[in-house]
Amino acid sequence: xxxxxxxxxxxxxxxxxxxxxxxxxxxxxxxxxxxxxxxxxxxxxxxxxxxxxxxxxxxxxxxxxxxxxxxxxxxxxxxxxxxxxxxxxxxxxxxxxxxxxxxxxxxxxxxxxxxxxxxxxxxxxxxxxxxxxxxxxxxxxxxxxxxxxxxxxxxxxxxxxxxxxxxxxxxxxxxxxxxxxxxxxxxxxxxxxxxxxxxxxxxxxxxxxxxxxxxxxxxxxxxxxxxxxxxxxxxxxxxxxxxxxxxxxxxxxxxxxxxxxxxxxxxxxxxxxxxxxxxxxxxxxxxxxxxxxxxxxxxxxxxxxxxxxxxxxxxxxxxxxxxxxxxxxxxxxxxxxxxx
Numbered sequence: 554x555x556x557x558x559x560x561x562x563x564x565x566x567x568x569x570x571x572x573x574x575x576x577x578x579x580x581x582x583x584x585x586x587x588x589x590x591x592x593x594x595x596x597x598x599x600x601x602x603x604x605x606x607x608x609x610x611x612x613x614x615x616x617x618x619x620x621x622x623x624x625x626x627x628x629x630x631x632x633x634x635x636x637x638x639x640x641x642x643x644x645x646x647x648x649x650x651x652x653x654x655x656x657x658x659x660x661x662x663x664x665x666x667x668x669x670x671x672x673x674x675x676x677x678x679x680x681x682x683x684x685x686x687x688x689x690x691x692x693x694x695x696x697x698x699x700x701x702x703x704x705x706x707x708x709x710x711x712x713x714x715x716x717x718x719x720x721x722x723x724x725x726x727x728x729x730x731x732x733x734x735x736x737x738x739x740x741x742x743x744x745x746x747x748x749x750x751x752x753x754x755x756x757x758x759x760x761x762x763x764x765x766x767x768x769x770x771x772x773x774x775x776x777x778x779x780x781x782x783x784x785x786x787x788x789x790x791x792x793x794x795x796x797x798x799x800x801x802x803x804x805x806x807x808x809x810x811x812x813x814x815x816x817x818x819x820x821x822x823x824x825x826x827x828x829x830x831x832x833x834x835x836x837x838x839x840x841x842x843x844x845x846x847x848x849x850x851x852x853x854x855x856x857x858x859x860x861x862x863x864x865x866x867x868x869x870x871x872x873x874x875x876x877x878x879x880x881x882x883x884x885x886x887x888x889x890x891x892x893x
Contacts, residue, residue: 557786558727558779560799562768564739564761571762572720573625576845577738578710580724581630581699585680585688587725587742588613596662602863607684611863614691617742619873629719629845630692631710632685634702637833639790639825694858695877696850700842708732708837718845721762730765731783731834733776737763778806780834781815784827791830794821850877 592609593599599609621628692699702709710722711734721736722729729737739761769779785802787793797805797819809815812827852874859865 558730558783558799561772561782561803562727562730562763563771564763566759567738567762569620569624569626569760572621572738574627575625575720576627576629576713576718577621577721577723577741578700578713578719579628579630579741580706580710580722580726580729581632581688582680582685582706583724583726584613584630584742585610585684588617589680589684591743606687606863608863608865610680610684610688611691611859612865613742614688614695614697615859615865615870615873618695618697619876621741622877623879628723629698629700629713631700631702631706631713631722632689633706634704634709634838637704637790637838639830639833690858693848694851694854696848698846698848700840700846703840704838705732707734709839709842710734711837712839713842713845716842718842728783728788730763730768731780731788732837733765733835735765737765739763772803774803774806777831777835778809780831781806781809781812783834784812784823784830785815785819788830790833791823791825791827794819794823797821850874 588610589599589607592612599607600612602608618628689699700709700713705728707722707724707726707729710719710724711729711732713719714722714735715733721738722734723738723741725739740758741760743758765776768774769776772779774782782799782802784791785794785797785805786799794802805819806815809818812831816822855874856867856870859870860867
């Protein structure tokens with residue numbers, strides 16, 4: 554998902570406590586996919602209620618975000634609008650990958666290979682309109698502000714950060730840097746130990762802060778040149794140049810004044826309109842939000858939604874709601890709805 558510039562980027566490990574009193578513009582589709590990918594049964598299938606409705610993402614919105622609020626972080630969920638026309642090929646490829654992964658997951662379950670089933674299950678994740686609608690209901694009763702983007706959620710999150718309404722964008726997607734987001738935070742949905750597939754080994758996953766201006770200065774790049782690197786190695790909006798990785802792309806753009814000059818230096822060509830891709834990143838479509846919506850948790854409605862509609866355990870739901878209502882020591886005077 555996004556562009557693979559991560560190998561070029563330095564990041565700072567941070568703790569949840571570092572985000573106390575800070576509004577984070579969370580890329581909603583991105584975080585919901587994280588929840589759907591990581592919160593699954595042993596056979597790789599997502600959690601479901603008794604009616605067969607997928608609830609993995611709803612569980613993440615309740616239990617994992619309760620930790621955010623307990624620590625004083627303030628999430629604002631930013632949803633994608635209508636997909637940019639340049640993204641259609643990527644969306645088609647993702648559908649094909651998920652369809653194939655679903656078939657392999659079913660075969661693995663039949664053969665009793667549950668580790669492979671879980672791996673394929675994470676690749677088969679699909680976020681449909683019904684899941685998004687249920688997620689928005691959960692956000693409403695939990696008191697989370699929701700903003701609909703004009704097109705890409707990362708672009709809308711960038712607008713909120715640039716406008717000073719949010720401290721950073723919460724996303725896994727490096728494309729957010731290409732959109733010009735001053736700060737992004739990765740791994741806000743998944744931290745701690747993560748098992749490596751088919752190995753009895755684990756890696757530590759930390760929350761990471763990346764600051765755009767520091768990276769541009771360190772790499773001695775302009776914003777346009779960073780976009781060109783993304784275009785060379787591929788984004789959600791264009792095909793990559795064969796045999797060009799991040800390091801080769803970095804070297805290729807250094808000192809160049811246009812993408813045409815970059816392509817000439819690589820003796821390469823592209824079939825897409827690179828100027829349209831560059832323009833989309835430089836001036837992304839986003840609503841000019843001037844003030845965040847004021848929201849408040851509806852405890853009774855939250856219990857009705859989670860316990861009575863989707864069969865969650867009352868005690869666990871109550872405990873999560875209690876954590877959300879706790880306030881850090883220096884924020885006791887503020888209410889949950891005080892997002893500004």
